[in-house]
Amino acid sequence: MATERTLSIIKPDAVKKNVIGQIFAMYEAAGLRIAATRKTFLTKAQAQAFYAVHAERPFYNSLVEFMTSGPVVVSVLEGADAIKKNREVMGATNPAQAAEGTIRKKFADSIEANAVHGSDAPETAAVEVAFFFPASEIY
Ligand code: IDP
Ligand code: MG
Numbered sequence: 484m485a486t487e488r489t490l491s492i493i494k495p496d497a498v499k500k501n502v503i504g505q506i507f508a509m510y511e512a513a514g515l516r517i518a519a520t521r522k523t524f525l526t527k528a529q530a531q532a533f534y535a536v537h538a539e540r541p542f543y544n545s546l547v548e549f550m551t552s553g554p555v556v557v558s559v560l561e562g563a564d565a566i567k568k569n570r571e572v573m574g575a576t577n578p579a580q581a582a583e584g585t586i587r588k589k590f591a592d593s594i595e596a597n598a599v600h601g602s603d604a605p606e607t608a609a610v611e612v613a614f615f616f617p618a619s620e621i622y
Contacts, residue, residue: 484563484564485563485564486561486562486563486565487561487562487563487564487565487566487605487608488518488559488560488561488565488608488612488621489559489560489561489565489566489569489601489602489608489611489612490557490558490559490560490600490601490602490608490611490612490614490615491510491556491557491558491559491560491569491599491600491601492555492556492557492558492599492600493506493555493556493558493598493599494549494550494555494596494597494598494599494600495549495550495551495552495553495554495555495596496549496590496591496592496596496597496598497590497591497598497599498522498553498554498555498556499553500590502590503556505589505590506586506590506598506599507558509572509586510558510560510569510572513562513568513569513571513572514562514563514568515560515561515562515565515568515569515572516560516561516562517558517559517560518558518559518560518561518621518622519558519559519616519620519621519622520556520557520558520559521556521557521558521615521616522554522555522556523554523555523556523557523615524551524553524554524555525550525551525555526551527547527551530546530547530550530551531547532614533550533611533614534546534547534550542595545595546595549595549596557615557616559612559615559616559621566601566602566603566604566605566608569601569602570601570603571585572585572586573585573586573587573599573601574586574587574588574591575587576594576597577594577597578591578592578593578594578597578598579594586598586599587599
């Protein structure tokens, strides 16, 4: 299995719940290393750009509002098969469908306020990692 990097965002709902450490522990228990991390507060322009792929979706404006409603924690996770492994530990987009033991089952409130973001493929992971971190800040 290839060593990969993927982007995680702990979303405003989970940051408000004070569960950053619990989510980091779930990444680490899944064999993912935190290669870079930063707490930040997305501007509207940043949230719009990050989710530009969803611009035509009915939930886009609401998603941008939500993602700018409080601070987030952006991280680069690294490990064998990291992109897929992170999607597994995250759980389904809709927490009502998320498996037991996943981050979204444990911490998500709704299909929108669903605790975490994770890149979905190698191409998007590369773009999303570079969106937040220069190579010199990833270890
Ligand atoms: P993902 O985060 O599991 O990859 P995507 O389909 O890429 O899910 O959607 C991006 C984000 O948009 C979701 O994590 C969630 O916050 C929000 N979202 C997705 N579908 C809906 C919806 O039907 N209503 C409201 N928000 C949604
Ligand atoms: Mg997605």
